[in-house]
């Protein structure tokens with residue numbers, strides 16, 4: 001099979017975010033050529049047998065950190081490893097973050113990270129990131145959007161590292177509004193967290209096993225309220241990454257009801273794992289921000305997802321290993337935060353929500369593929385199987401049963417937070433750009449052909465209010 005050739009994905013049930021029906025998929029020159037009546041396609045082509053399987057647009061993971069350095073820790077993977085793990089899990093596009101290191105400008109961080117795309121076995125896009133305001137920021141934002149990077153991350157926490165103050169958040173949101181981009185925000189109220197951490201440390205409760213107590217739900221809910229007020233005031237779009245509480249999601253739902261373009265991303269681990277993991281033999285393996293929440297909160301977050309109030313599901317993939325996590329497990333303030341998850345996102349979500357709770361498969365596709373593509377300016381090239389779309393296709397075996405075992409996974413770490421979880425539904429074949437890349441658990445084409453994707457503007461820039469008469 002060559003990228004220039006033709007391929008027929010035959011006999012499966014095509015599922016997109018809006019419909020599902022038996023159809024064969026004809027691929028030509030790396031793109032979807034047509035969806036056709038089953039069995040009516042041309043003979044003699046290379047074929048992928050999808051009988052009894054679902055045929056999905058490749059997953060789009062809106063939240064991945066690849067080769068990310070925070071303080072003295074750097075995640076263990078690069079683009080080749082992260083995208084290899086991604087495709088084994090049915091994800092064929094990742095969106096990574098260009099987070100400036102000390103002394104680096106947002107534009108320099110973007111250049112550094114963009115140069116890595118070619119090492120991927122699938123395509124990737126980027127979120128830019130602003131930490132401090134200066135007079136060069138408006139021009140940087142304008143050129144990011146013009147160059148196809150339309151989302152800009154800011155953090156309300158990690159003082160002295162990546163935290164942006166509220167003034168910076170307001171100004172960046174306003175400028176993005178005027179050029180058709182969107183702010184992407186990590187919300188946890190820094191002053192509340194620092195105070196609670198200080199109290200926990202005083203009582204000797206600041207180790208990995210105490211992590212959930214050091215970053216209360218209230219801190220997230222308070223920061224979401226503040227950021228939503230800014231978005232409402234300046235009429236700007238805002239996307240909340242990894243919302244972990246029902247109260248935070250509810251605020252976003254109410255804001256949408258008032259006409260604000262506000263969106264909720266949830267991530268797999270907050271939807272499936274709870275704070276009891278901090279009593280596990282390896283609490284350090286679960287240290288992420290926001291932390292895993294109570295079982296009641298996890299349940300309520302799942303209710304919001306089933307009710308259609310969660311727009312996208314990401315992984316927040318951050319590939320540290322146990323040795324890195326153990327180094328400072330006595331004090332979460334100095335530990336590397338984040339969990340590996342790009343490979344397990346789709347199988348775990350399919351199993352927990354489609355199989356166990358009856359979520360329609362179309363909505364699984366919406367949250368894991370189509371909506372992330374839309375909100376990153378990549379739709380319908382990604383996240384769809386429309387004629388002309390990139391031929392990134394996942395043949396999914398909905399009945400395959402297995403248990404998550406890190407030795408079967410491809411992420412550059414020695415553990416999975418989902419270790420031991422029984423999962424129904426798995427990748428059978430993955431096509432990237434018209435080439436069969438994964439089939440029956442084997443990487444058939446390891447050639448790095450990843451492209452950095454240029455996103456299109458998300459919104460029409462605001463029409464200025466008419467001058468008073």
Ligand SMILES: [Zn+2]
Nearest residue numbers: 063065241316
């Ligand atoms: Zn993240």
